[in-house]
Amino acid sequence: MSCPLNCRPNLIFDFDGVLAETNRIRIDGFKELFGGEYPVEAVEQLLQYAGMNGGLSRYLKIRYFFEQILNTAIEDARVTELATTYSHIVKDQVIAAPAVRGADEFLAAWQGRSACAIISGSDERELQEVCRARGIAGYFVAVMGSPRTKHENIVLLLDQMGWRATECLFIGDSKNDKDAADMAGMPFVPRKSGIEHWDDYDGTVLTDLTELEGYLKWYRRSRT
Numbered sequence: 001m002s003c004p005l006n007c008r009p010n011l012i013f014d015f016d017g018v019l020a021e022t023n024r025i026r027i028d029g030f031k032e033l034f035g036g037e038y039p040v041e042a043v044e045q046l047l048q049y050a051g052m053n054g055g056l057s058r059y060l061k062i063r064y065f066f067e068q069i070l071n072t073a074i075e076d077a078r079v080t081e082l083a084t085t086y087s088h089i090v091k092d093q094v095i096a097a098p099a100v101r102g103a104d105e106f107l108a109a110w111q112g113r114s115a116c117a118i119i120s121g122s123d124e125r126e127l128q129e130v131c132r133a134r135g136i137a138g139y140f141v142a143v144m145g146s147p148r149t150k151h152e153n154i155v156l157l158l159d160q161m162g163w164r165a166t167e168c169l170f171i172g173d174s175k176n177d178k179d180a181a182d183m184a185g186m187p188f189v190p191r192k193s194g195i196e197h198w199d200d201y202d203g204t205v206l207t208d209l210t211e212l213e214g215y216l217k218w219y220r221r222s223r224t
Contacts (some may be wrong), residue, residue, distance in 0.1 A: 001150050007220060008220065009118045010117070010163055010169070011117070011169055012119050013118050013170075013172075014118070014120055014170075014171065014172040014173060015120040015145075016094075016120065016122060017173035017174070020099055020100060021097055021099070022099070023195055025097060029080060029093075031043060046064070054193075055172065056121055057121045057149070058083050062074070062083060093133075099134075102208050102210030105210075106209045108139075115224070117141050120144070126145075132213060135151070145154055149180070149218075150180035150187070151179075154170075154180055154186065155184065167186065169189060169219065170188045171206070171212070173193040178190065191205070
């Protein structure tokens with residue numbers, strides 16, 4: 001789809017590993033949540049799974065731990081309880097974590113040029129509090145998270161804002177981010193945070209967000 005040269009896409013950001021260097025905090029939080037109470041081998045399997053599935057919500061990861069690793073049922077209420085405890089473990093660390101290089105500067109410079117939103121696998125209420133505490137909430141028309149999936153949130157955001165998927169660009173760092181964007185028919189650009197190598201990705205891979213504005217200039221030219 002073509003657009004005029006002054007057309008700028010609405011930007012949809014993942015949070016962990018795209019705006020803040022928090023992937024390690026998120027993974028290690030499960031070790032603190034389950035360590036000491038459950039077998040070490042089982043917890044290590046969960047940490048590996050969490051590292052390979054950075055875009056999935058804590059709700060799905062907790063359920064995976066019980067149902068697939070421990071081979072035991074877990075009630076929804078217990079999943080919610082554990083997710084709340086997990087939030088208490090990681091929230092302050094996430095607030096204090098460093099921004100991805102160039103992220104804060106980009107958001108400040110880009111304000112008013114086109115709309116920005118966050119769609120993350122993190123708990124929605126927690127993430128909104130984190131963004132307020134980090135002083136970045138005002139840059140976004142929406143901050144959306146779990147327990148809804150990323151694809152569900154994309155569909156909801158497009159409906160609420162009256163956007164078309166082709167008018168947006170998703171910036172993520174995981175295969176789950178790309179899958180959600182692809183399902184919606186939305187353009188995608190990855191940031192190499194360490195949870196995916198992107199070696200086989202046929203396109204630009206951002207090292208950090210100092211490269212985003214330059215990429216957007218190319219992106220706009222490529223679609224005219």
